[in-house]
Amino acid sequence: MKRRSLSIVAAASAALLGAGVVVALHADAATLTSNWYASAPYLMPFDNSPPNPVDVMAATGQKAFQLAFILAPSGGGCSPTWDGTRPVSADTEAAAMISNIRANGGDVSVSIGGYGGTKLGQTCGSPEATAAAYQQVITKYALKAIDFDLEEPEYENTAAVHNEIGAAKILQQNNAGLYVSVTTAGTAAGTGWFGTQMLNEAKSSGFTPANFSIMPFDGGFNGGASQTAALEAFHTILMNTFGWDSATAYAHEGISQMNGRSDAGEYFYQADFQTTLDYATSHGLARYTNWSVNRDRQCADPNQSTTSGTCSSVPQTAWEFTKFSARFAGATPPTSVPTTTPTSSGGGSCTAAAWSASAVYVGGNQVSYNGHTWQAQWWTQGETPGVASVWLDKGACGGGSTTPPTSGSCPAAWSASAVYISGNTVSYNGHQFTAKWWTQGETPGNHDVWADNGACG
Secondary structure (H helix, E strand, O other): OOOOOOOOOOOOOOOOOOEEEEEEOOOOOOOOOHHHHHHOOEEOOOOOOOOOHHHHHHHHOOOEEEEEEEEOOOOOOOOOEEOOOEEHHHOOHHHHHHHHHHHOOOEEEEEEEEOOOOOHHHHOOOHHHHHHHHHHHHHHHOOOEEEEEEOOOHHHOHHHHHHHHHHHHHHHHHOOOOEEEEEEEOEOOEOOHHHHHHHHHHHHHOOOOOEEEEEOOOOOOOOHHHHHHHHHHHHHHHHHHHOOOHHHHHOOEEEEEEOEEOOOOOEEOHHHHHHHHHHHHHHOOOEEEEEOHHHOOOOOOOOOOOOOOOOOOOOOOOOOOHHHHHHHHOOOOOOOOOOOOOOOOOOOEOOOOEOOOOOEEOOOOEEEEOOEEEEEOOOEEOOOOOOOOOEEEEEEOEOOOOOOOOOOOOOOEOOOOOEEOOOOEEEEOOEEEEEOOOEEOOOOOOOOOEEEEEEOO
């Protein structure tokens, strides 16, 4: 049972979720309740065309994400790195993303493991050493939550699983208020031999997390009904392993899904996510998550017969699957994303602003270029409409241009107190500026967040 990373940058980078642990810690960084960490979908910050999480938050109402993946260094050792190559101790990029999320009222957990690379449970040698490595990640990012993905080959290594489960127990003991969730592979029977081994390891060590979650995909599944059947089977395993009654077992159970096309060619549509969400809420399940936000957008061919790390391979609007996570957490997702970009029906004059190579666009933003209106299907910058697959041709329009205007009327004046998100435009000192990401109080022309589109007015 595997979730590969489907990297578009490096085939060797870490990948889709396997057995996992979510840890919530003391809360210096944010004030979110545990339901947000229980619903947090996975997001790769360095690979698979990462979207701006603040744009996703604005579009969906989701407040927490699982950033993936932490591994052992590719050359060996017991110090945490991002994807085996970026030492956590020297990181500034993930830290900046986390700060941006928190500035907008959200938070993160950090995901450990995945399908590729070497895991710290394999290299650290003991539960104590493994826990010390993970404590570095918690301390670095002031985390409330951390997610352990114990995939192959670590997942099949008894000593490595002992190190990971032992580390989770140590972190729970050493950090007041720790919230722990363990995820394992899903099968039609609930989980397989290695999943049962992991449950027995937890029981024998006296470690009881808040919940155990399974991944019902990549195992001959077909839609939501097959997934809820697997959850029922896993529910029985939990009762038999830990001696829990039915209600207690449900309250310690969770699901981790894959949106759209799975690695094995299974398809999970929005209706299937609704089926599993209804099951999770009606049975009082403790966790509802999925892989991944990077994939939560439509491919150029919405029914392609391949699995992508950057799109779902099913027809959808951007971030549609993430909205199910927000609903599980108790939020009502917004019906639309705020944007200053006007829309066009595809005929008549070009009402959308001209495309700019320096501007950042997110899913749903529209531009005009070469006499056509184009709509971004996901985050993009510097990718030419008509050339890059990120742009969907909405049809011909009149008066379109191939370059952004350098003069003309100015948009609304920039305000130091206003909040702007990616794609918003303002005027300042006689120039038009476009926000590249979330910003407030950063003066256009003085900060990198603003792209200068030229003179106006």
